[in-house]
Amino acid sequence: MAVTVIGSIAIDNIETPFDKTGDVLGGSATYFSLAASFLTDVKIIGTVGNDFDRKHLSVFKDRSIDVKGIKTEEGKTFRWKGRYGYDMSDPETLMTELGVFSSFKPAVPHGSKNDMLFLANIDPDIQFDALKQMGAPRLTALDTMNFWIEGKKEKLMKVLELADIFIINESEARLLTGESSIFSCAKTIIKSGAKILILKRGAYGATMFFENKFFMVPAYPLENVIDPTGAGDSFAGGFLGYIDNTGDMTFDNLKKALVFGNIMASFAVEGFSVNRFLSINGGEIKDRFKKFREMTYFEELSE
Amino acid sequence: MAVTVIGSIAIDNIETPFDKTGDVLGGSATYFSLAASFLTDVKIIGTVGNDFDRKHLSVFKDRSIDVKGIKTEEGKTFRWKGRYGYDMSDPETLMTELGVFSSFKPAVPHGSKNDMLFLANIDPDIQFDALKQMGAPRLTALDTMNFWIEGKKEKLMKVLELADIFIINESEARLLTGESSIFSCAKTIIKSGAKILILKRGAYGATMFFENKFFMVPAYPLENVIDPTGAGDSFAGGFLGYIDNTGDMTFDNLKKALVFGNIMASFAVEGFSVNRFLSINGGEIKDRFKKFREMTYFEELSE
Numbered sequence: 260m261a262v263t264v265i266g267s268i269a270i271d272n273i274e275t276p277f278d279k280t281g282d283v284l285g286g287s288a289t290y291f292s293l294a295a296s297f298l299t300d301v302k303i304i305g306t307v308g309n310d311f312d313r314k315h316l317s318v319f320k321d322r323s324i325d326v327k328g329i330k331t332e333e334g335k336t337f338r339w340k341g342r343y344g345y346d347m348s349d350p351e352t353l354m355t356e357l358g359v360f361s362s363f364k365p366a367v368p369h370g371s372k373n374d375m376l377f378l379a380n381i382d383p384d385i386q387f388d389a390l391k392q393m394g395a396p397r398l399t400a401l402d403t404m405n406f407w408i409e410g411k412k413e414k415l416m417k418v419l420e421l422a423d424i425f426i427i428n429e430s431e432a433r434l435l436t437g438e439s440s441i442f443s444c445a446k447t448i449i450k451s452g453a454k455i456l457i458l459k460r461g462a463y464g465a466t467m468f469f470e471n472k473f474f475m476v477p478a479y480p481l482e483n484v485i486d487p488t489g490a491g492d493s494f495a496g497g498f499l500g501y502i503d504n505t506g507d508m509t510f511d512n513l514k515k516a517l518v519f520g521n522i523m524a525s526f527a528v529e530g531f532s533v534n535r536f537l538s539i540n541g542g543e544i545k546d547r548f549k550k551f552r553e554m555t556y557f558e559e560l561s562e
Numbered sequence: 563m564a565v566t567v568i569g570s571i572a573i574d575n576i577e578t579p580f581d582k583t584g585d586v587l588g589g590s591a592t593y594f595s596l597a598a599s600f601l602t603d604v605k606i607i608g609t610v611g612n613d614f615d616r617k618h619l620s621v622f623k624d625r626s627i628d629v630k631g632i633k634t635e636e637g638k639t640f641r642w643k644g645r646y647g648y649d650m651s652d653p654e655t656l657m658t659e660l661g662v663f664s665s666f667k668p669a670v671p672h673g674s675k676n677d678m679l680f681l682a683n684i685d686p687d688i689q690f691d692a693l694k695q696m697g698a699p700r701l702t703a704l705d706t707m708n709f710w711i712e713g714k715k716e717k718l719m720k721v722l723e724l725a726d727i728f729i730i731n732e733s734e735a736r737l738l739t740g741e742s743s744i745f746s747c748a749k750t751i752i753k754s755g756a757k758i759l760i761l762k763r764g765a766y767g768a769t770m771f772f773e774n775k776f777f778m779v780p781a782y783p784l785e786n787v788i789d790p791t792g793a794g795d796s797f798a799g800g801f802l803g804y805i806d807n808t809g810d811m812t813f814d815n816l817k818k819a820l821v822f823g824n825i826m827a828s829f830a831v832e833g834f835s836v837n838r839f840l841s842i843n844g845g846e847i848k849d850r851f852k853k854f855r856e857m858t859y860f861e862e863l864s865e
Contacts, residue, residue: 440785463766464780473857477767477780482743514860548863554776555858557817560851 260397260503261300261325263371264291265389266379266492267360268305268329272340273486273531275347280486283532284315285339287379287402290489293536294496294523295377296322297544299503302371304328304389308336308359318533328368332359347484348461367392375503377495378422380404383414390421400424400499401453402491408435416451425453426495429460441466442473455513457498457520459491467517474514479525479551486531490524493536497523515548522547563700564603564628565806566674567594568692569682569795570663571608571632575643576789576834578650583789586835587618588642590682590705593792596839597799597826598680599625600847602806605674607631607692611639611662621836631671635662650787651764670695678806680798681725683707686717693724703727703802704756705794711738719754728756729798732763744769745776758816760801760823762794770820777817782828782854789834793827796839800826818851825850 271285292303302325309331319326335358341350363385372394378386380402390399401422407415408431415435419425425448433439436447441458445468448456456468462484464477498520505512522544529535574588595606605628612634622629638661644653666688675697681689683705693702704725710718711734718738722728728751736742739750744761748771751759759771765787767780801823808815825847832838 441783442785460766463763466783473783474860475780475783475857477778480744480769480776480778482745511861515863518860545863552860552862554778557777557821557855558814559855560818560848 260506261302261371261374262295262377262499262503263302263304263328263367263374264288264295264377264379264496265304265365265367265386266291266377266381267337268303268307268311269337269339269360270311271488271532272338272354273350273488274342274353275486276343276345278485278531280531282312284318285488285532286337287381287489287492289533290492290527291377291379291496292319292324293322293533294493294527295500295503296324296496297523297539297541298497298500298519301325301500302328302368302374304365304367304371306330306332306359306363306365308332308334311336318537322536328365328371332362334359336360341488343487347487350488365389373397375499376400377499378402378418379492379495380407383407383411383418386418387414390418398423398499398502400426400495402426402495403431405431405434419448420452422453424455424457424499426457426491426498427459428491429458429466432456432458457517459494461487461490465494465517465521467513469510469513472510474510474517476517476521476551476555479521479547480554481525481529484528487528489527489533493527494520494524497521518548518551519544522551563806563809564605564674564677565598565680565802566605566607566631566670566677567591567598567680567682567799568607568668568670568689569594569680569684570640571606571610571614572640572642572663573614574791574835575641575657576653576791577645577656578789579646579648581788581834583834585615587621588791588835589640590684590792590795592836593795593830594680594682594799595622595627596625596836597796597830598803598806599627599799600826600842600844601800601803601822604628604803605631605671605677607668607670607674609633609635609662609666609668611635611637614639621840625839631668631674635665637662639663644791646790650790653791668692676700678802679703680802681705681721682795682798683710686710686714686721689721690717693721701726701802701805703729703798705729705798706734707731708734708737722751723755725756727758727760727802729760729794729801730762731794732761732769735759735761760820762797764790764793768797768820768824770816772813772816775813777813777820779820779824779854779858782824782850783857784828784832787831790831792830792836796830797823797827800824821851821854822847825854
């Protein structure tokens with residue numbers, strides 16, 4: 260089993276009130292693939308410019324991620340510069356340079372055509388094209404953002420029709436559906452296609468809707484958040500990685516998968532860029548799962 | 563067993579983007595006592611003016627709350643007027659008239675001296691005086707707000723030294739301790755006195771710290787929030803009411819108590835003023851407990 264992810268590979272510059280980085284590795288496909296790599300086999304499809312430092316490629320290779328789908332093009336790698344405030348929530352974008360990403364046309368390799376597929380937050384036209392290239396993906400999951408909801412809603416809805424899982428921020432679900440209650444959002448979205456809906460709530464966790472069932476988790480609590488960049492994609496990586504690893508689509512297993520999403524997001528924010536992923540050992544992930552269960556478990560009422 | 567609460571009884575005027583009220587019953591002791599009354603015996607200590615509509619008294623009496631501690635004084639009942647924005651979080655205060663509440667000097671009746679005690683959010687000088695009047699309260703719980711943290715911190719810390727349970731908003735805990743991590747907040751506060759610390763997170767639930775153990779719940783999800791006023795005091799009422807009902811201070815039982823707090827807060831916000839409390843039946847409370855467990859429960863990992 261394997262997961263293929265299509266999304267951005269970027270060079271980020273990040274500022275928080277406490278520290279800042281130089282050029283560091285970022286991008287939705289980057290965070291997703293590293294997070295998922297602790298749970299299953301991962302293939303990454305993306306594009307970088309000829310300015311892309313080869314040392315970054317070894318970050319993927321060291322986690323046994325298949326990088327054959329990363330194409331190097333003449334031009335500059337996608338760059339993003341952002342600044343977080345004291346609340347460490349939505350960053351201010353200081354600079355975006357699309358570079359070679361502006362003409363990104365992913366070619367899905369033959370070996371990926373029956374994988375689970377994660378369409379990270381990119382242009383719905385590209386998501387649609389990529390999906391059409393797949394043979395019979397075992398499962399397709401989709402992310403997006405307000406920019407595409409406002410600018411390419413029609414195409415986005417076509418992709419959603421073909422997807423199994425939709426993973427977006429709670430506020431984006433409200434924007435997409437025009438509904439304020441998350442239950443009304445879920446009804447509308449599930450009617451439009453996806454069988455499973457995940458609403459991300461940033462520092463407050465996530466909720467899942469599936470077959471009229473509902474599950475929610477608070478975020479994994481941390482002493483110290485260093486850099487929230489990539490938390491959502493790492494969440495998706497943990498969630499889909501665990502589903503791919505177990506091949507079990509029962510609600511009980513999807514709940515555990517959501518907890519793995521939560522936990523991979525918690526590692527992502529404990530360091531700048533993908534740094535924290537480079538120091539995780541397998542025991543630490545299981546240990547957080549166990550601790551998280553202790554923190555949230557309570558007994559039934561005795562009759 | 564019984565809980566005695568000392569706090570405000572008020573006449574509120576509330577506006578939301580969707581609706582508004584005329585003069586309605588409010589106040590911290592009001593919400594607390596009604597919420598707790600579904601779980602244990604409650605006595606309320608407070609003051610009202612001679613303008614206080616007697617029909618409000620029957621709201622307490624109908625829930626078998628002991629109102630002998632409500633003193634009617636010459637003057638006006640405490641009035642608060644507030645307006646919520648679209649996010650239904652912190653309201654804007656449009657008007658506060660303390661009235662008879664400005665000279666509130668609670669006298670603790672003999673029958674309350676061994677009760678569990680809840681010192682709702684009032685002047686720490688009054689909280690301290692009331693606590694000194696108690697014989698040996700089985701358990702003392704304390705609430706406060708940023709106004710007293712900024713204005714009477716020294717006295718507040720003296721009350722905290724004598725309290726067993728401290729229930730405050732997460733942002734107020736940060737203000738009180740000057741710490742940003744909730745774990746550092748908890749360490750500092752528990753050193754100052756309270757054995758159990760509850761941090762309320764509004765629409766995002768609550769966390770509990772007790773003997774180096776940690777528990778957290780997301781808020782009970784609702785289709786429709788009508789009026790957030792009194793959610794925190796109703797939370798405290800559910801929490802302490804269940805502890806008083808069971809007399810069990812194990813961590814497992816405190817977890818269940820926190821869930822009851824969560825659930826009583828969910829009822830509070832489903833109607834203006836205390837209206838939703840007037841239509842609850844006991845089955846509904848247990849039903850929400852059961853549903854909440856289903857929404858948050860997940861299995862352990864198999865080895």
